[in-house]
Amino acid sequence: MIKGCKDLGINLSEHQVQNIAKFLVDLQKWNKAFNLTAVRNPRDMIINHILDSFSLNKYISGNTILDVGSGAGLPGLPLAIANPNKKFTLIDSSGKKTRFIHHVKTNLLLENVTVINSRVENLNNKVVFDHIISRAFSSVARFLELTQHLLKQQGSLLAMKGNISKNEISEIPKSWKFIKQHDVHIPMLFKKRTILELKIMEEKFGSNNFNS
Incomplete structure (x- = not known):
């Protein structure tokens, strides 16, 4: 895992490596009872979950x-x-999944993590974010529709995808600026991974009309 992290430009301290290991142990335990992920093998979890997640790291400034x-x-x-030193808010509508996240947060003393059990469209925009990220959450257009009210001006939305079709990209509303399609290589993962980076057009910022 350490080599894979270094290949992605991430240097973890010994304490951080231990926390990743504890997270994986908890994930395996909880997965037996709550079926949190289809990935069962510890090595596959490192590749498909940890290294895949870290591929986003350089885009969250x-x-x-x-x-x-x-x-x-x-x-x-x-x-x-x-x-x-960054603050992360993790939201999911599944109670069993947010209970697991909260368990890990408490177990690892992650003071920079907030856990919310809700649908994202129900969040109000009193708190907005520099980046909104997702990992195969929905179609890109649907993701934009549900989250645009939570993004700071000049903030970016980062959608992690496997294969993405031209049709899905063409469905991105004109109110959004398509910054770049980042094709990323995950160490030891022999599947295509893509990160789409988008921002709201300045003249459309704050508009409630998603399709304008």
């Missing part, structure tokens, strides 16, 4: 990050462990 549809805390928990 801001200090506040919202992880939408976090599931088993991915990618939010690994990123929070690696970035103790």
Whole structure:
């Protein structure tokens, strides 16, 4: 794992490596009872969950990050462990998944993590974020629709995808600026991974009309 992290430009302290290991142990235990992830093998968890989550790291330059549809805390928990000075809010509508995330937060003393059990569209915009991230949460257009009210001006939305079609990209509303499609290589993962980076057009910022 350490080599894979270094390949992604991430240098973890011994304490951070231990926290990642504790997270994986908890994930395996809880997974037996609550079926949090289809990935069962510890090595596969490192590749498909930890290293895959870390591929986002270089794109989160801001200090506040919202992880939408976090599931088993991915990618939010690994990123929070690696970035103790950034604040992460992890939201999921599943109670069993947010209970697991809260357990890990408490067990690892992650003071930079907030856990919310809710649907993202129900969050008010009193708190907005520098980055909104997701890992195969929904179609890109749907993701934008549900979260645009929570993004800071000049903030970015980062959608992690496997294969993405031209049709899905063409459905991105004109109110959004498509910054870049980042094709990322995950060490030891022989699948295509893509990160789409988008921002709200300045003249559309604050508009409630998503399709304008």
